[in-house]
Amino acid sequence: MLKLIKLEWKKNNIGKYVIKVIILAALITLFVYAMAYLGIANDPDTGVPDTAPGNEMISASIEMFTGMSFLILGGVMLSSFIISAYKNGTMGLMFSYPIKRQKILVSQMLAVWIFDFAALVLTKLLVYGCILAGSRFMTSSFPIDFDIADPGFYIVLFIRSAVTVSMAFIALYIGLAMKSSKAAIVTSFVLVFLTQGNISHFTLRHNAVFMSVLTFLSVAFAFLSVYKVEIRDFM
Amino acid sequence: MSYIVQTSRLTKTIGGKELVKDVELHIKKGEIYGFVGPNGAGKTTVMKMITNLWKPTQGEIELFGKTLTPQSYEMLRRMGSIIEFPRFYEHMSGYENLKLHREYMGYYQHGSIEKALDMLDLTSAADRPVKNYSLGMKERLGIARAILCKPELLILDEPTNGLDPAGMKQIRSLLRILCTEYGTTIMVSSHILSEIESIADTVGVIHRGRMRREIAMKEIEQMSLSYRELSVQHLEKASYVLTEKLGLTNFKVMDDGLIRIYDTAVSTQEIAKALALADVQVLAIGQKAETLEDYFMKLCAKSSAEMEKTC
Structure with a gap:
């Protein structure tokens, strides 16, 4: 399986994604840093941050910006690794190899999941680290509500990252069903709005039931994407 | 008789449309089997089922003496194929595409890539990205990939599409060499009959999804033609x-x-x-x-008349 994952990274030019992730991480860090220390989110009249309800703490903004970026990245990568392969016919080539089809698809999904998860965790650590470093010299407009010395901080960070990245499988399933990369990417955006957005005071971001349902759906859709693939005709 | 490929009442229906019906096909070990028929006759459908890309609606396929099932992955190790048009990772070079193929097939013979590229006159273009290849070069690279791991059975669907006459001749010679020197069994489809005529040992004629006739070329020559x-x-x-x-x-x-x-x-x-x-x-x-073409035209005309009668 590890060999298949490595081959997926190789043939999909993973170096290109590494560069994109580095640029993305730098931009998010710069943006959150500017929000916290350069006052770009502050109301010019009052001088206090003009934030949506629930976004008063700095960790909320970090989680939101990293989560939405990497959920979309996951959708884009899955559509490039899998849906495009179906569309341009290279999946037919993959199915001509002496390898179980399910194993091929799972390796492709894992190749994206592992990369996206690692990139998200590292980006979050970078942003949290920079904000913490900045707090030694400047005063943050947003209260700093995290403690990197607490093991609980890392547990939550890992779990949230895994849940966010896994949601891209919902986008994958819809993209496969509609045979469209665009459908997968649009679904990623819809998921971002559902999980990160808010209408006035209403948001599903902290709704544990909703997040649990989405996590369950992510796993179910990942399963459905490979279900019966052995006996399906390659079209 | 030892057959490497054998089908029995092979039928494929998609969306209520019968693409092929009751196809009986027999390919002997070490022969070149020409699979001929007009466009839309069902050649590609049969080849897709033999390579396990499509699953039969009815009937059975036997490969290397064993029944082909959706789980017959190991059989694919012994096969090389091009179905419709060869697909590549376009941003990668020809060499990298072949290397990747070798990795997936689990075949690591040293120098095999260079040899395959050389056989298809692609050595000088090996390091160029495939997206810069011409149609004919892609077709040749597809054949190089299909023969790279020395398959026992080679399935080629219209392999000379996009090739100039010199390229076609080169492929015909190559297929003959593979057959005689390496003992590769080759199933090659075409609607250009003169191409098949000069290389095939046996010809199978398919028309409107039905297998019309399987006949050895020697037999055609001896049939007072x-x-x-x-x-x-x-x-x-x-x-x-x-x-x-x-x-x-x-x-x-x-x-x-x-x-x-x-x-x-x-x-x-x-x-x-x-x-x-x-x-x-x-x-x-x-x-x-009488050429194979005359024979083929007669068969098709006969089958069309029969079908019109039954309708």
Whole structure:
């Protein structure tokens, strides 16, 4: 399986994604840093941050910006690794190899999941680290509500990252069903709005039931994407 | 008889449309099997089922003596194929594409990539991205990939599409070499019959999803398909001479002043002499043979007529 994952990274030019992730991480860090220390989110009249309800703490903004970026990245990568392969016919080539089809698809999904998860965790650590470093010299407009010395901080960070990245499988399933990369990417955006957005005071971001349902759906859709693939005709 | 590929009542239906029905196909080990039929006859459908890309609606496929099932992955290790048009990772070079193929096939013989590229005259283009290849080069790279791991069975769906005449000739020679020197069994489809005719050992004719005939090329040659053709001024008189004076019965009078003599008992000189003595003017005389194309056209016309009758 590890060999298949490595081959997926190789043939999909993973170096290109590494560069994109580095640029993305730098931009998010710069943006959150500017929000916290350069006052770009502050109301010019009052001088206090003009934030949506629930976004008063700095960790909320970090989680939101990293989560939405990497959920979309996951959708884009899955559509490039899998849906495009179906569309341009290279999946037919993959199915001509002496390898179980399910194993091929799972390796492709894992190749994206592992990369996206690692990139998200590292980006979050970078942003949290920079904000913490900045707090030694400047005063943050947003209260700093995290403690990197607490093991609980890392547990939550890992779990949230895994849940966010896994949601891209919902986008994958819809993209496969509609045979469209665009459908997968649009679904990623819809998921971002559902999980990160808010209408006035209403948001599903902290709704544990909703997040649990989405996590369950992510796993179910990942399963459905490979279900019966052995006996399906390659079209 | 040892068959490497054998199908039994192979049927494929998609969306209520019967693409192929009851196809019985038999490919012997070490032969080149030409699979011919007009566009849309069902050649690609059958080949997709043999390579396990599509699953039969009914019927069975036997490969290497074992029934093909959706789980028959190991059989794919012994096969090389191009179905429709070869697909590549376009941003990668030809060499990298072949290397990737070798990794997936679990085949690590040193120098195999260089050899395959050399056989298809692609060495100089090996390091260029495939997206910069011409159509013909991609087709050749597809063949290089199909033969890279020395398959026992090679399935090629119209492999000379996009090739110039020199390229076609090169592929024909290559297939013959693979067959004779490496013992590779080759199934090659085409709608260009002259291409198949010169390389195939056996030909299978498919038309409108039904297998019309499987026949060895040797058999076609021996089926009295070669004949002498006379062009004469007086058909009736000439026919009388052939029957009464020379005792020939196996000949056909054509509409356009031509007579085709399939009988080989009397020499051409004797025929010419008898006609001259009877004062029948012979305008032309020559040895001819029915091509595979003639045979194929006859089969297709016959099957069309049969189908119209049943409808």
